[in-house]
Amino acid sequence: MSSTPSSGEHNAAAVAGHEPGAAGQKPVLSVRQLRVEFPTRHATLVALDDISFDIAPGEVLGVVGESGAGKSMIGNAVIQLLEPPGHIAGGEVHLSGRRIDDLAEEDFVPLRGRHIGMIFQDPLTSLNPLFSIGDQLIETLRTHLPIGEKQARERALALLTEVGIPAPETRLDSYPHQFSGGMRQRVVIALALAAEPELIIADEPTTALDVSVQAQILALLKRVCAERGAAVMLVTHDMGVIAETADRVAVMYAGRLIEIGPVNEVIRHPQHPYTVGLMASIPGLAKRRERLYQIEGAMPRLAAIPTGCAFNPRCPHAAERCRTERPELLPVGGSRAACWLHDPENPLPRRDTLDTRQGEPALDSPGETAR
Amino acid sequence: MLAFLIQRVLQAIFVMFVVALISFSLFHYVGDPVLNMLGQEATEADRAALRAQLGLDQPVVVQFWQFVINAAQFEFGISYRSARSVSDLILERLPATLELAIISAIFAVVMGIVLGIYTAIQRGSWLSKFIMTASLIGVSLPTFLIGILLIYLFAVELGWLPAFGRGQVVDLGWWNTGLLTASGLRSLILPAITLGLFQLTLIMRLVRAEMLEVLRTDYIKFARARGLSKRVVNLRHALKNTLIPVITIIGLQLGTIIAFAIITETVFQWPGVGALFITAVRFVDVPVMAAYLMMIALVFVVINLVVDLLYYAVDPRLRVQGGGK
Numbered sequence: 096m097s098s099t100p101s102s103g104e105h106n107a108a109a110v111a112g113h114e115p116g117a118a119g120q121k122p123v124l125s126v127r128q129l130r131v132e133f134p135t136r137h138a139t140l141v142a143l144d145d146i147s148f149d150i151a152p153g154e155v156l157g158v159v160g161e162s163g164a165g166k167s168m169i170g171n172a173v174i175q176l177l178e179p180p181g182h183i184a185g186g187e188v189h190l191s192g193r194r195i196d197d198l199a200e201e202d203f204v205p206l207r208g209r210h211i212g213m214i215f216q217d218p219l220t221s222l223n224p225l226f227s228i229g230d231q232l233i234e235t236l237r238t239h240l241p242i243g244e245k246q247a248r249e250r251a252l253a254l255l256t257e258v259g260i261p262a263p264e265t266r267l268d269s270y271p272h273q274f275s276g277g278m279r280q281r282v283v284i285a286l287a288l289a290a291e292p293e294l295i296i297a298d299e300p301t302t303a304l305d306v307s308v309q310a311q312i313l314a315l316l317k318r319v320c321a322e323r324g325a326a327v328m329l330v331t332h333d334m335g336v337i338a339e340t341a342d343r344v345a346v347m348y349a350g351r352l353i354e355i356g357p358v359n360e361v362i363r364h365p366q367h368p369y370t371v372g373l374m375a376s377i378p379g380l381a382k383r384r385e386r387l388y389q390i391e392g393a394m395p396r397l398a399a400i401p402t403g404c405a406f407n408p409r410c411p412h413a414a415e416r417c418r419t420e421r422p423e424l425l426p427v428g429g430s431r432a433a434c435w436l437h438d439p440e441n442p443l444p445r446r447d448t449l450d451t452r453q454g455e456p457a458l459d460s461p462g463e464t465a466r
Numbered sequence: 467m468l469a470f471l472i473q474r475v476l477q478a479i480f481v482m483f484v485v486a487l488i489s490f491s492l493f494h495y496v497g498d499p500v501l502n503m504l505g506q507e508a509t510e511a512d513r514a515a516l517r518a519q520l521g522l523d524q525p526v527v528v529q530f531w532q533f534v535i536n537a538a539q540f541e542f543g544i545s546y547r548s549a550r551s552v553s554d555l556i557l558e559r560l561p562a563t564l565e566l567a568i569i570s571a572i573f574a575v576v577m578g579i580v581l582g583i584y585t586a587i588q589r590g591s592w593l594s595k596f597i598m599t600a601s602l603i604g605v606s607l608p609t610f611l612i613g614i615l616l617i618y619l620f621a622v623e624l625g626w627l628p629a630f631g632r633g634q635v636v637d638l639g640w641w642n643t644g645l646l647t648a649s650g651l652r653s654l655i656l657p658a659i660t661l662g663l664f665q666l667t668l669i670m671r672l673v674r675a676e677m678l679e680v681l682r683t684d685y686i687k688f689a690r691a692r693g694l695s696k697r698v699v700n701l702r703h704a705l706k707n708t709l710i711p712v713i714t715i716i717g718l719q720l721g722t723i724i725a726f727a728i729i730t731e732t733v734f735q736w737p738g739v740g741a742l743f744i745t746a747v748r749f750v751d752v753p754v755m756a757a758y759l760m761m762i763a764l765v766f767v768v769i770n771l772v773v774d775l776l777y778y779a780v781d782p783r784l785r786v787q788g789g790g791k
Contacts, residue, residue, distance in 0.1 A: 174691060204696070220683065225782060238692070238693055380673070
């Protein structure tokens with residue numbers, strides 16, 4: 096960690112869990128300075144670097160970022176399903192007050208499904224094709240709950256009804272290939288929720304679905320989690336999904352958390368220059384524009400993350416300090432952003448290439464001319 | 467399901483018909499048996515008489531039709547060499563071959579699947595690396611060499627197991643078995659290992675590759691995310707998916723085991739059908755050769771049919787849509 100003495104107090108505030116939106120309630124999930132590394136032959140890649148956030152009971156935290164930003168990695172690290180050789184190299188993960196990142200695999204198995212549920216991107220491949228959905232539901236229920244075959248079957252039926260599968264008693268013995276994509280994702284949700292976990296990690300749950308089905312699945316996910324008071328970590332690259340579903344949003348860039356705050360705050364008043372660019376590059380239906388905004392350059396590869404702020408080579412405001420010193424998450428407005436622009440003692444002067452007050456860049460920004 | 471079954475049975479019959487044609491053509495292209503049977507002193511009249519007796523003077527189509535009709539009733543005529551009924555010769559030697567083949571198939575399938583799963587799950591351990599390296603020997607060494615090496619080590623040097631023969635057999639009337647006596651069982655060990663070793667390594671490497679593939683799939687990750695234990699994930703979810711492609715190969719390999727028994731039977735002087743066939747080839751005993759060909763073909767066809775039915779049982783995607791859309 097390249098923290099400076101001046102940012103130490105903010106860091107301490109994050110450790111204490113005083114985050115906007117999560118205050119008052121004891122968090123379900125509490126992640127502190129999480130670091131995930133992938134040792135390779137040439138170098139150790141840092142896939143997640145110094146990630147800290149909380150999720151309160153019943154809260155939906157959206158995690159956004161480009162491909163490779165590490166957003167799925169957070170979920171995999173929390174549930175400890177990282178692909179080897181990836182591993183947690185530092186930091187802590189607490190679930191309902193209990194530290195879980197240092198548990199051995201055999202101690203972690205009982206947590207999966209029972210305390211942390213996970214939903215994956217592609218419902219077509221998430222279900223085992225050789226077992227009926229009833230088999231898979233009953234097996235999951237009986238793994239976690241002390242119930243018999245008959246009771247498990249009744250609960251499986253209730254779950255299928257709850258996730259909106261019509262005539263569940265006739266579908267229980269059907270195999271996954273007999274369901275459509277949207278129906279399969281409903282089954283996946285039923286499976287993930289079967290043992291009533293307090294945390295649901297949904298990794299791009301609607302990305303593989305038709306647009307018309309997406310909204311139904313999101314509404315379903317939101318409803319069943321709200322009914323159970325489960326906290327949700329919703330990983331997606333789709334800001335529309337976040338805007339519709341999340342209470343708070345965390346923005347990832349190159350394995351780092353660069354901005355986190357209430358969803359309206361982040362969408363209307365993005366504070367990090369990357370978030371500003373991200374919001375500006377979303378096509379809007381209301382305003383027709385000749386050309387969409389794009390951020391100049393590309394996200395660095397994990398093997399070549401620049402020193403200081405990872406965004407500095409692409410940032411219109413970048414100064415010398417950004418290239419040497421890495422900013423912590425600094426409170427600004429209703430949210431927090433990792434940018435020296437918001438240093439309370441010594442704010443970086445803002446350059447006028449991006450107009451952050453309106454949340455959209457001028458059309459003659461460098462990103463445009465670079466095409 | 468019924469239509470599928472009928473279709474496969476018709477295909478099987480067609481395949482057997484083609485094999486019958488090939489077997490039958492042996493009679494015309496592999497030397498003249500009459501010369502062999504009667505020797506040099508026989509007169510032309512003797513030969514004509516024998517030809518008529520064997521039905522060799524009839525038109526080809528009639529001969530073939532007669533051959534097919536007889537074969538369907540497991541009737542392959544008289545052996546040119548021993549002048550006994552071919553079906554009797556085969557039936558008398560079939561138990562030896564089948565016992566050898568079945569035992570080595572069980573050995574190969576059980577050990578192959580167990581070791582395949584082990585080397586897939588414990589991919590990094592030194593034991594699985596050792597097994598993988600050792601399996602290269604099984605794949606690359608020819609069967610007869612393995613047999614000779616085993617005989618040298620366990621029969622000649624250590625003297626633990628018999629080097630040849632079937633040991634003492636018990637005659638059950640319709641079947642003579644070596645499985646009921648100690649010497650019979652001891653005699654079976656080396657040939658069974660020899661015959662099964664190649665299939666074992668093949669099945670093991672296949673199971674391992676398939677299992678590694680399956681362990682990477684989303685549904686395995688989701689099964690783990692649901693909190694299922696490692697044992698349930700590996701042995702229930704992953705194994706069943708692994709076995710689908712493996713079943714086909716295992717089926718075909720079982721046929722090969724019976725066919726390859728020829729070499730093992732020769733090395734161990736095992737009194738089975740394979741040894742009978744080798745002798746038949748040496749003496750141009752065409753009826754025995756033809757019958758052997760037909761028998762091996764039948765084994766392959768039946769196994770293929772069983773494999774197709776097993777597919778049906780294992781993979782619900784092949785079954786008729788039961789629940790409807």
